[in-house]
Amino acid sequence: MDVIEAIESRKSIRAFRPDPVPKEILTRILEVAVRAPSTDNTQPWEFAIVTGPILDGLKKAMSEKMGAPTEFTPDIPFPILSYKPPYLDRSKKQGKKVFESMGIARDDWPRRMEWYRYMARFMDAPVGLILYVERYLGAYAILDAGLFLENLMLAAMNYGLGTCTQMAVVLYPDILRRALNIPESKLILCGVAIGYPDENAPVNQFRSEREPLDSFATWYGFD
Ligand SMILES: Cc1cc2nc3c(=O)[nH]c(=O)nc-3n(C[C@H](O)[C@H](O)[C@H](O)COP(=O)(O)O)c2cc1C
Structure with missing residues (x-):
């Protein structure tokens, strides 16, 4: 697979087979x-890779x-409640696709809640990764971590x-901090569910x- 093909065919996988992933x-x-x-080759990404009973x-x-x-307390405040066009429309379109794919109606709150709980369970993936950076490094470190993230997804x-x-797995950072010994000095960015795709889901x-x-x-300066 060449690089262009890999980038164009990557997509978020939201259902996994239970098979373990070798270390x-x-x-x-x-x-x-x-x-x-990364900025000045600071390599600010840090991650916890978690499986099994933990x-x-x-x-x-x-x-x-x-x-x-309203009860979420992520380290980076999540802007979903303040989205305006065009971001609001894109976000809504995406949410509609996710729910329609599973036949979940817009007003079916019990099933929607079930989906949110499923997301909080790392979508039942066998491996979960939590990504964080040293808090004082600020926006550049977050940018660098994003580059790491895309590499990770393509390499996988x-x-x-x-x-x-x-983001659904970093809404309650205290739980992660306690279980994984992540200090307050680290800014928890997001999680990644990792596993073998359930192709039929x-x-x-x-x-x-x-x-x-x-x-x-x-564009500037082009014909
Ligand atoms: C920082 C970040 C957080 C995300 N959080 C979630 C999430 O909690 N649940 C989810 O289903 N998808 C999540 N996504 C995946 C996006 O919805 C997805 O990347 C976007 O819809 C584009 O789809 P694609 O990845 O299949 O190209 C997240 C993506 C990013 C970059």
Whole structure:
């Protein structure tokens, strides 16, 4: 698979087979992912990779806690309640695709809640990764961590693994801090569910949309 093909075919995987992922494979993926560029080569990404009973404990604690957006306390305040167009429309379109793929109606709150709890369980993936950076490094470190993240997702594909970056697993950072000994000095950014894709799951069948390039790009000096 060439680089363009890998980038174009990557998509978020939201249902996984329970098969464990060998540590050797995860190690290789992470070794590749840390080749990402970073500000002054500071390499600020840090991550906890969790499986087995420790992951089970996190899944239980976070899914039990999952509640209203007003109760979320992520390290980076989540802007969902303040989205305006065009971000609001894109976000709504994406949410609609996810719920429609599973036949969950807009007003079916019990099933929607069930989905949020499922997300808090790392979408039942066998491996969960929590990504964080030293807090005082600020926005550049977050940018660097994003580059690591895309590398991670692309490298995982090489081993037949699927991934989904998740804010849903960092909504209650205290739970993560306690279980994984992550100090307050670290800014918890997001999680990643990792596992072998359940190819037949309805939620894995759709592809997210992108706006036309012209809505992002402003060209100068070209014909
Ligand atoms: C920082 C970040 C947090 C995300 N959190 C979630 C999440 O909690 N739940 C989820 O289903 N998808 C989550 N996603 C995945 C996005 O919804 C997804 O990347 C986007 O819809 C584009 O789809 P694609 O990844 O399939 O191209 C997150 C992505 C990012 C980058």
